[in-house]
Amino acid sequence: MRATPGGVCSCAGRTAAAAGAGCRGCALRFVAERLRDAGYNSAVCRSKWPRTPEIPSGEHSYVDVVVPTRSGKAVRVVIELGFRGEFEMARGGAEYRALVASLPEVFVGRPEKLRAVIRVMCDAARQCARDNGMHMAPWRKQRYMEAKWPGTPERVAPGGEAVAVASPEKPPSRFRASILTLDFGGRTAVEVV
Numbered sequence: 001m002r003a004t005p006g007g008v009c010s011c012a013g014r015t016a017a018a019a020g021a022g023c024r025g026c027a028l029r030f031v032a033e034r035l036r037d038a039g040y041n042s043a044v045c046r047s048k049w050p051r052t053p054e055i056p057s058g059e060h061s062y063v064d065v066v067v068p069t070r071s072g073k074a075v076r077v078v079i080e081l082g083f084r085g086e087f088e089m090a091r092g093g094a095e096y097r098a099l100v101a102s103l104p105e106v107f108v109g110r111p112e113k114l115r116a117v118i119r120v121m122c123d124a125a126r127q128c129a130r131d132n133g134m135h136m137a138p139w140r141k142q143r144y145m146e147a148k149w150p151g152t153p154e155r156v157a158p159g160g161e162a163v164a165v166a167s168p169e170k171p172p173s174r175f176r177a178s179i180l181t182l183d184f185g186g187r188t189a190v191e192v193v
Contacts, residue, residue: 025061027081032063041066042079043155049147055138060148064155078114078149083107086145087121089128096128111149118145 028044035042045064051057063079080086084103089096099121107114122142129136138144 024081028061028063031079031081035063035065045155047148047150049150055141055144055147058139058144058147062149076111077108078111080107080114080149081105086148087125089125089140091132091134092125093128093132096124099124114149115146118142121145 025044032042032044042063042065044061046059046061048059049055049057063081065077065079066074067077068074082105084100084105087100087103089100092100103117103121107117119142122140122145125140126136128134129140
């Protein structure tokens with residue numbers, strides 16, 4: 001955690017002790033800055049998703065690092081602080097709690113591995129809820145959890161402005177449209193008289 005000379009958290013003027021060794025935002029910025037200082041292309045990413053009938057809206061921040069490989073391709077690495085806490089349930093069964101305890105506190109890995117862990121953990125949470133006769137909360141569902149770490153992150157540059165960055169593992173998708181979505185110079189495909 002970076003503390004100013006007076007031991008103050010840089011985001012809200014709180015002392016580090018009062019903030020519990022700092023806040024999550026400061027911790028994310030600290031990790032991204034140290035990685036940049038070490039020569040890595042890292043940034044804090046923010047994901048934000050709208051409400052749908054299946055999941056509530058939300059937002060999440062994490063660190064994204066783009067690492068060049070020997071072949072010249074760039075590989076994305078996600079760093080999630082407090083990863084284990086993302087899956088904790090208040091009334092989870094003993095098996096589920098043991099599975100959560102096996103997760104690392106800080107996840108560092110490729111997005112494919114992250115999606116695989118999310119799939120396993122969400123399946124286990126669903127089974128635990130079913131076994132205990134509990135309702136599966138929308139924020140425990142796989143679609144909600146996957147929305148936290150999207151394929152195309154919005155990176156926050158050191159100055160604070162958000163910059164969308166294309167995901168290195170997927171080529172840009174081609175534009176596709178049907179004849180029904182095209183605009184013919186202000187005319188529609190069918191004119192109603």
